[in-house]
Amino acid sequence: MSVSQEFWDKKAEGYAESPIADEESYQRKLSETQVLLTPEMNILEFGCGTGTTAIKHAPYVKDILAIDIAQNMLEIGRTRAREAGVENVVFKRSTLTDLNAKSESLDAVLGLNVMHLVPNRKETLTDVARILKPGGIFVSSTVCLGSSYLRFVKLLAPIGKLLGLMPDLFILKQSEWVKEIVDAGFTIETQWHHGKNDISVFIIARKVTM
Numbered sequence: 001m002s003v004s005q006e007f008w009d010k011k012a013e014g015y016a017e018s019p020i021a022d023e024e025s026y027q028r029k030l031s032e033t034q035v036l037l038t039p040e041m042n043i044l045e046f047g048c049g050t051g052t053t054a055i056k057h058a059p060y061v062k063d064i065l066a067i068d069i070a071q072n073m074l075e076i077g078r079t080r081a082r083e084a085g086v087e088n089v090v091f092k093r094s095t096l097t098d099l100n101a102k103s104e105s106l107d108a109v110l111g112l113n114v115m116h117l118v119p120n121r122k123e124t125l126t127d128v129a130r131i132l133k134p135g136g137i138f139v140s141s142t143v144c145l146g147s148s149y150l151r152f153v154k155l156l157a158p159i160g161k162l163l164g165l166m167p168d169l170f171i172l173k174q175s176e177w178v179k180e181i182v183d184a185g186f187t188i189e190t191q192w193h194h195g196k197n198d199i200s201v202f203i204i205a206r207k208v209t210m
């Protein structure tokens with residue numbers, strides 16, 4: 001088990017109980033995503049956590065595959081989906097890389113509050129572009145600490161990780177993150193930031209059609 005997997009497994013119960021930090025921005029993200037969803041869509045959410053967002057999007061699409069590295073997060077997601085009567089969300093333990101989804105098979109991919117945690121970010125982004133159909137959408141919300149004074153957390157990260165107090169965490173600048181998305185073959189349709197010191201960046205990007 002990786003340090004991150006162990007970290008997020010331990011965190012699952014507390015994460016499930018904690019309120020959404022910025023409800024107004026969360027609702028805006030939901031509605032800006034849902035206007036793009038249609039009932040025939042197959043979508044994937046990676047780093048789905050306890051499934052809160054997948055369950056909210058479920059009525060708008062055909063099905064959702066929700067993946068995460070932490071089994072305890074997935075268990076909570078399964079219970080919540082069952083309790084909500086949601087039957088079109090399947091939860092599975094995997095990274096995006098290990099999933100090895102079929103090329104051009106998905107209408108939308110969601111990576112919410114996760115891309116700054118992924119060690120192989122560029123490979124993951126290439127995979128997102130590969131598995132989306134042409135014209136498909138990539139919806140992401142990413143913590144970009146690169147231009148904030150909080151970037152110095154980088155110095156504490158190795159110790160924090162060693163002590164099991166922190167997961168993998170990568171310090172990104174918003175401009176670098178946007179460039180990585182564009183370089184992977186997307187056009188940016190929506191981009192705004194929010195949160196303490198505006199460090200969370202919400203982006204809807206569309207895979208360029210050849």
Ligand SMILES: C[S@@+](CC[C@H](N)C(=O)[O-])C[C@H]1O[C@@H](n2cnc3c(N)ncnc32)[C@H](O)[C@@H]1O
Nearest residue numbers: 008047048049068069070095112113114117118
């Ligand atoms: C901050 S939580 C976000 C959960 C959810 N997306 C949300 O917005 O509430 C990060 C989640 O990503 C998962 N995660 C971390 N690294 C991952 C990876 N490489 N692949 C898939 N999931 C990962 C963690 O287990 C955790 O559930």
